[in-house]
Amino acid sequence: MNKPIVLIGIMGCGKTSIGYKLSYALSKSFFDTDDELVKKTGVTIRDIFDIEGEAGFRKREVNMLGNIIKLNNIVLATGGGIVLEEDNRKLLKELGFVIYLKSSIDCLYDRLKDSKNRPLLANVSDKKQALADILAIREPLYLECADVVIDVSYKDSYAVVDQIKETLSNVKNY
Numbered sequence: 111m112n113k114p115i116v117l118i119g120i121m122g123c124g125k126t127s128i129g130y131k132l133s134y135a136l137s138k139s140f141f142d143t144d145d146e147l148v149k150k151t152g153v154t155i156r157d158i159f160d161i162e163g164e165a166g167f168r169k170r171e172v173n174m175l176g177n178i179i180k181l182n183n184i185v186l187a188t189g190g191g192i193v194l195e196e197d198n199r200k201l202l203k204e205l206g207f208v209i210y211l212k213s214s215i216d217c218l219y220d221r222l223k224d225s226k227n228r229p230l231l232a233n234v235s236d237k238k239q240a241l242a243d244i245l246a247i248r249e250p251l252y253l254e255c256a257d258v259v260i261d262v263s264y265k266d267s268y269a270v271v272d273q274i275k276e277t278l279s280n281v282k283n284y
C-alpha cells in the first residue's frame with residue numbers, strides 16, 4: 111500500500127526529525143507541511159502568523175495538506191495544529207495512515223523551553239501550562255485521526271523509527 115504515512119502530534123514531539131529518518135528507512139519521499147509553506151511563501155511560519163494571523167496560517171495549511179496528501183509513497187510531518195480544522199481531519203482519516211506521536215508535557219517542555227520558532231508559545235509566561243492547555247484541547251482530535259499511537263516521551267528518534275517500522279510490519283497491506 112502506498113498511502114501516505116502521516117505524523118501528527120503537538121509541537122516538539124519530533125514529527126519532523128522522526129519523519130525524515132522514517133522516510134529514509136522506508137525509502138519514501140519526505141514532506142513537512144510547515145516546510146512546504148515556508149518554501150511556497152518565502153517567509154517563516156512566524157512571519158505568516160505576524161502578517162496574516164493564525165486564521166491566515168490555518169487557511170494556507172488546509173490548502174497545503176490538500177495538495178500533499180494526494181501524493182503516494184511519502185512520509186508527511188504536519189504542523190501540530192493540523193487537526194484543528196475539520197477538513198484536515200477528514201482528509202487525514204480518509205487518505206493517510208496516521209501515526210500520533212504522543213509525548214508527556216515534561217518532555218515537550220524540556221524540548222521547547224528555549225525555542226524561538228513557535229508563535230503559539232512566543233508571548234506566554236508559563237510555557238509548560240500553555241503546552242498542557244493546548245494538548246488538552248488537541249489530544250481528542252489527535253486520537254480521533256490516529257490509526258496508531260506511539261509514545262515518544264524521552265525516546266531516541268531512531269528507536270521511535272524502529273518502533274514505527276515494527277508497527278507497520280504488523281499492519282495488513284503495509
Ligand code: S3P
Nearest residue numbers: 120121122144189190191228229
Ligand atoms: C503549530 C505548530 C507548528 C506550526 C505553527 C503552529 C501549532 O508546527 O505549524 O507554529 O498550532 O501547534 P510544529 O508542530 O512542527 O512545531
